[in-house]
Amino acid sequence: MPERLRELTSDETGRFDPRVCRIQFDRHQAIAVHDVTSDCRQPTADELPDQRYLAYGTSITEGAAASVPHTDYVTPVARNCGVDALNLGCSGSAYCEGAMAEHIAARDDWDVATLAISVNMAASGGFSPEEFHERDDDFVNTIAAAHPEKPITCVTLFPYCDDVTESGDAEHATAYRETLRSIVEDSPHDNLSLVEGPELLPLSGLAADLLHPRDYGMKRIGDELSQRLDV
Template sequence: MTTLEEYPSVSLHNVAETVPADWTDEGDRLHRLPADVAAELNEMADDRVRHPTGSELRFVPERDDAEIEVTLSADEPGELHVFWGGFQPWKPTEIGPEPTTLTLSVPERLRKLDADLDGRYDPRVCRICFERVPAVAVHDVRGDCRPPEPGELPDTRYLAYGTSITEGAAASADHLNYVSRAARELGWDPLNFGCSGSAYADPPMGEYVAERDDWDVATLALSINMANQDFPVEEFEARAEAFVETVAEAHPDEPIVCITLFPYYPDVIEGGDAGRAEAYRETLRAIVADTDHPDISVVEGRELTDVSGYTADILHPGDAGMESIGRSLARELDERVE
C-alpha cells in the first residue's frame, strides 16, 4: 500500500510510485514499479510496468453521506471500475486525457446493509480499479475520507509475475483475469506484476520482487514470452533459475509456486513445436526439483485449463479460460498455503 504525501486520505494499491504525467498538467502517473527499476528492464517491460494493471485507489468515507471527489486522467480513452468492497459497479466509468472528477459516496443500499458478509473487503472501502490500459494519473482528492485499515482488507497478499496472460490481456476487465479470480476465490488481495510480451525473467524484476516484504504467497509463470521470442532453452534455464533463486532466498518462509507454460498453439496446431514447449516445461520442473527451498513447488499450466476458453490466437485465455485458470489455481494454492 502506498500513501502519497499529496493525497494522505487515500491509499494506492499495487502502485510503487508516481511520476509527473506527460499528457496533462499536474497529474501524478501511477507506476507499478519504481521508474529506476523499470528502466533496467527490457524495453517493453519498462513500458508495461508504467501501466496500472491491478492498481487501485482506495478510501473509506468518514460518513456514509460524505461526497468524495477524485480527479483522474489517462493518456488515451479507456475505462475504470468503481467497486465498493466486493460490490461491482453497474457499468464502467470512462476516462481520458481530459481530467475527470468522480463524485463518490457510499451507495444507498449499502448504507442500509445489515447482513454479516463474509467478503474480502469491507463494503465501505471504495476501490477505484484501473485496467491494463490506459496509463492513469491522479490529479486531486477532496472530501472527508481516510485510507482503509488492515481489518477492512484481506489478510493475505498474493503476488503474481508472468506474461500478458497474467496481466489479463484478453480478459474483458481486470477483475476477470486469472490473478483476480484466484484471489477472489481465496479471499486474498492480489498484486499483479504481469508484463505483456516481455516477461523475460529480467534480473532487476526478480530483485524487486525479492526486496518487497508485503506479500505472503507468489506465483511465477515462466514464460511463454521467452518461448515465443525464441530464447534458447539454455538461456531460459539460466534466467528462470536465477529469478526463482533470487526470490526464494529472500522469502524462505513464503510459498512460491512456479507455473509451467499454459497450453497454447504449439501444443494443439498442426506443425506446432510441441517439443520446444515441453522442453520449457521440463526445464522449470527441474529448476524447482533441484532447489533446496522447501516452500517452492510447481503447478502444471496444462492442468489448469485447456484451450477451449481461449481467443482465436490460441495463446491468450478469454474470460472462460481465465475463469478456468483462476478456479484451478485457487485450488492448487489453497493446498500449499497454511
C-alpha cells in the same frame, strides 16, 4: 459511496470490509492520477484480508484478453482463497528479469506468490531452453531465498499455439516445461512448488490467437490454481 452501502449492517460481505473500494483502470488506456478527493481515507488493517497474493507473469497474468479487468485469473484466485491480490503481470515481457526478481524479493507486502514463466520467452524465439534455464533459475531462487517462509508456486506454460499448430514447435514448449520442472526439483528452497499449466487450462479456454485465455479460460485457471495454493 452508494447510499445503500452507507446503511449496510451485515458483516458477511466477503474478504473486504464493504466500505473498502478498489478502483481498476482499463489496461489499454494511459491514466495519470493527480489526486484523490472526497470523504475517504486509507483502509485499516482490519478492513482488509489478512494475506496478499502476488502474481507474476506475462499479459496472460495481466488479463490481456479478458473482457474487463476483474475477469483475469488473478482475481478468482484471490476471491476463492480469501486474500488480497497484487497483479504484476507484464505484457510483452516477463523475461525473468533480474531487476524484477530483486523487486519482488525486496517487497514484504505479500504472503503467497505464483510465477507463471514465461510464454513470452518461449514464443518470441529469442530464448533457448538453456538460456531460459539460466535466467529462470536465478529468478525463482532469488525470490525464494529472500522469503523462505512464504510459499511460491511456479506455473509451467499454459497450452498455446506451439503445442497444437502445424507451424508450432511442440518440442520447444515441452522443453520449457521440463526446464522449469527441473529448476524447482533441484532448488535448495523448500518453499518452491510446481503446478503444470496444461492442468489448469483447456484448449477451449483460449482466444483465437491460441495464446491468451478469454473469460472462460481465465476463470478455469483461477479456480484450478486456487485449489493448489498453500493459503
